[in-house]
Amino acid sequence: MPDAKATFYRNFFDLRKSDTLFQVLLNEINWRQDRMKLYGKEIDLPRKTAWYGDRGKSYTFSGIHLDPEPWTPSLLEVKQRIEAVAEVQFNSVLLNLYRHGGDGISWHTDAEPELGDNPVIGSVSFGGTRRFMFRHRQNRDLKAEVELTHGSFLLMAGETQHFWQHQVPKTARKVEPRINLTFRVIVD
Ligand SMILES: O=C(O)CCC(=O)C(=O)O
Numbered sequence: 631m632p633d634a635k636a637t638f639y640r641n642f643f644d645l646r647k648s649d650t651l652f653q654v655l656l657n658e659i660n661w662r663q664d665r666m667k668l669y670g671k672e673i674d675l676p677r678k679t680a681w682y683g684d685r686g687k688s689y690t691f692s693g694i695h696l697d698p699e700p701w702t703p704s705l706l707e708v709k710q711r712i713e714a715v716a717e718v719q720f721n722s723v724l725l726n727l728y729r730h731g732g733d734g735i736s737w738h739t740d741a742e743p744e745l746g747d748n749p750v751i752g753s754v755s756f757g758g759t760r761r762f763m764f765r766h767r768q769n770r771d772l773k774a775e776v777e778l779t780h781g782s783f784l785l786m787a788g789e790t791q792h793f794w795q796h797q798v799p800k801t802a803r804k805v806e807p808r809i810n811l812t813f814r815v816i817v818d
Contacts (some may be wrong), residue, residue: 647677648781652756654736677733683722687816734800752813758806
């Protein structure tokens with residue numbers, strides 16, 4: 631992918647660890663159902679979300695303001711594992727729970743001002759496999775995609791968020807529930 635720095639690690643967490651982390655996160659995370667405005671109408675986001683992190687690291691996306699919940703032991707375990715590879719210290723994580731194929735996230739970049747100039751995003755997935763698609767913002771013919779599998783880790787850095795949008799499309803196929811964690815660095 632030109633203008634991007636993205637690395638994919640398929641079995642970053644082994645199967646047993648991934649199964650455990652999926653169950654623990656499903657049960658212990660304080661999942662919320664946020665709402666967004668679409669064509670002037672308020673609707674549920676097509677997924678559940680949660681925001682955890684260091685004290686004071688708040689985040690706003692799609693007009694939704696989130697104050698962080700304190701780190702849990704399992705979140706800290708995942709964070710420490712990926713930090714060894716990413717070579718940054720993450721201070722927050724946005725979690726998404728896709729309950730079925732009707733849940734997804736549409737085209738966007740992770741480019742909120744609180745993420746700084748060249749955000750490093752550490753994306754970890756547990757549960758059902760979903761398609762993660764990229765499209766170039768200037769040249770719409772440039773596309774890429776990767777299957778985010780159980781226990782995988784996708785690291786995005788450099789100018790990726792300037793040049794590439796991403797999405798997890800809804801699907802009519804039967805898919806297992808999936809949890810995605812995007813670790814972030816909120817700058818002051
Ligand atoms: O679920 C995913 O893999 C992507 C999540 C995402 O794009 C986001 O939270 O900004």
